[in-house]
Amino acid sequence: MTMKKKHKNHGNTFHKISMLEQNTADVMALGGQEMIQKQHDLGKLTARERLDALFDAGSFNEVQLFVKHRSHLFGLEGKTIHADGVITGYGKVGGRIVFVAAQDFTSSGGSLGEMHAKKIWKVMDMAFEARKPFIALNDSGGARIQEGVPALDGYGGIFYRNTRASGYIPQITAIMGPTAGGAVYSPALTDWVFMVQNTSYMYITGPDVIKSIIGEEISHEDLGGPLIHSSKNGVCHFSTSNDQDCIKKIQALLSYLPDSCHSPVPILDLGDDPDRIAPELDEIIPNEPSKSYDMKEIIKCIADGGQYFEPHAAWAHNIIVCFIRVMGQTVGVIANNPKYYAGVLDVHASDKAARFIRFCDAFNIPLLTLADVPGYMPGSRQEQLGIISHGAKLLHAYAEATVPKITVVIRKDYGGAYIAMCSKQLGADYVMAWPSAEIAVLGSEAACNIVYRKEIMTAADPQAKRIELAKAYEDHFSNPYFSAGLGIIDEIILPRDTRRKIISLLETLQNKSHAAIAKKHNNIPL
Ligand code: HXC
DSSP, X not given: OHHHHHHHHHHHHHHXXXXXXXXXXXXXXXXXXXXXXXXXXXXXXXXXXXXXXXXXXTOOEEEOTTOOOOOOSTTOTTOOOGGGGEEEEEEEETTEEEEEEEEOTTTGGGOBOHHHHHHHHHHHHHHHHHTOOEEEEEOOOSBOTTTOHHHHHHHHHHHHXXXXXXXXXXXXXXXXXXXXXXXXXXXXXXXXXXXXXXXXXXXXXXXXXXXXXXXXXXXXXXXXXXXXXXXXXXXXXXXXXXXXXXXXXXXXXXXXXXXXXXXXXXXXXOOOOTTOOOGGGGGOSXXXXXXXXXXXXXXHHHSGGGOEEOXXXXXXXXXXXXXXXXXXXXEEEEEXXXXXXXXXXXXXXXXXXXXXXXXXXXXXXXXXXXXXXXXXXXXXXXXXXXXXXXXXXXXHXXXXXXXXXXXXXXXXXXXXXXXXXXXXXXXXXXXXXXXXOEEESSXXXXXXXXXXXXXXXXXXXXXXXXXXXXXXXXXXHSSHHHHHHTTXXXXXXXXXXXXXXXXHHHHHTTTOOOOOOSSSOOOOOX
């Protein structure tokens, strides 16, 4: 009797287990073979394939697999949308826990309805509580049109959570398909935006609406493809060649970042020698002041293994921002790039650097500034674009940053841009200069044209007089010794020693503390 009952129970349990397996398999099948084929034909992976590529094998744990929409509107009644079009969960990337929401375009175009959004809220909340990074893999037709306002409400809840988590946990978005309308704002609220070439686009209004309202004809790609967002406006930090490449780059980025603002920045020892000197740096600065050189060569000589990881590589070329490792520790580098407009600061360069500085500061990543800057870009165009408030963002970002701040003046460091590139008075902990450094209010010729205008104009040979006066100005200001004499530069170093000096400073400054001022928050000039 007992035996029989036990057997019966086993049968019941077995049935329930197979039911779970069957139900799970149904949902896991996404939007069906035909839609999956369509996705593959476009050169896109499915959401599940993306997660397989992202997470360490076998580590992904799906959350709320069985959530369904509950709308009865416009044909949705009785319509099955597996997992409600989004796969949510957590798993390990390089051995570290990360939370994810991956939209499934094969199920009703990955459109976002009420329950779809609530699944995303759930993992965002878990990531927040657990203090772990959050990644969104977007591939969606946007707000689920049939559901109406609850879908918009769903986006609102995501934006709120993005903002609440800002500066607390790293947030990454990959655009791996369409992203239209207000749906673009969650990506823009996160720290890092990746896009996939040829298959992704993001815009506030699509080509059809634009044509009907303003008559402009434009393709998806030209309106909001990765080329536009990575080279024209900086909305996209990383333009990637395909889904696999995108995921590899997300993994690489994560390796530089801490889990949260309360977690240690990961150390990855590449085995580079802390005493390594770089004699090639002694010869990198050309004799002619107007000639450029490759700032990235300097960065490579400083970085462990010569490796750097660069967001915004195609935007605002006149400034470089990138992550490097120094003795295994992540460091954020901000460097003028003399190859583009002589490394001048303009509206975009200021925005690019300021955003990067604020990210690094929020997540306790020390800042290394390499200055070679002739000034702010002059001209009516820059004034109209608001160089005043954009430039102020950079000043604000540096001044409020409390992480270790090390500055190396490589060559020119002129005027307001000298101040902006993490000068001593903006709170640099230590400012070094190469012997080639020139620190002045203006370049010598421009300075003399103003100060000695009368003398030059009345001279028998104005050009010869200009050169003579400029030489005197240059001899006085255009070197690091005047500034070093005032303690504005802490040390003049040999270029070849730059890495060693930075290592010793990072070690020295690692316990840097700061006392927060009792106020709610700064009001950065946005
Ligand atoms: C409901 C949607 C949908 C949406 C796509 N689908 N977008 N369902 N709401 N927003 C469904 C389609 O009906 C179709 O369902 C399936 O997804 C695949 O879509 P297709 O059109 O066949 O795919 P494709 O030809 O590749 O075109 C992709 C697309 C197009 C360009 C994204 O679907 C499209 O234009 N969608 C609407 C985009 C849009 O205007 N969204 C609203 C933006 S406003 P079946 O059942 O046939 O497979 C917005 C406001 C957010 O999002 C505000 C936040 C503050």
